Ligand code: SF4
């Protein structure tokens with residue numbers, strides 16, 4: 001009984017996350033997996049991942065890098081016969097994994113967290129973001145892009161020092177505005 005309750009709690013958590021609302025309407029036709037442009041990298045393709053969520057397999061879903069391979073190309077979304085919007089659903093899974101501190105092996109999550117940090121300042125600090133990303137994902141790849149970074153820095157296009165943060169009250173107002181627009185489906 002406890003297991004069923006836990007499983008339902010996970011499905012509900014995904015359904016309550018923006019993008020996950022229609023998870024229970026999936027008919028498991030597999031069109032999303034068949035259409036997915038990056039499926040070769042997914043441990044669990046989109047259809048299977050949705051089935052696993054509905055089976056309450058929280059640990060396996062959130063520990064897997066599968067959803068993080070979504071590149072938001074929307075092919076699944078335009079083809080899904082149930083208008084599930086699998087791309088948005090993958091974003092919901094990513095958001096929950098990030099929020100709950102899961103550590104799937106993917107540099108995308110590092111980038112995600114770095115961007116989230118930037119949001120706190122209200123401005124993106126390219127240099128800090130890139131440094132953090134390469135240090136925590138693959139430092140050797142960082143060396144490969146060093147010539148580009150140096151060229152940007154020397155032209156003043158990537159300042160080494162962080163930008164002045166926007167006042168927290170102003171960030172809050174911007175985020176509230178974004179949320180209100182999202183609430184109207186972007187029709188404002
Ligand atoms: S295409 Fe839509 S209905 Fe079919 S398996 Fe994927 S999400 Fe479910």
Ligand code: SF4
Pocket residue numbers: 032035036037038039046069070071072073074075076077086087090
């Ligand atoms: S939006 Fe994501 S899940 Fe959908 S086809 Fe593209 S990569 Fe695959």
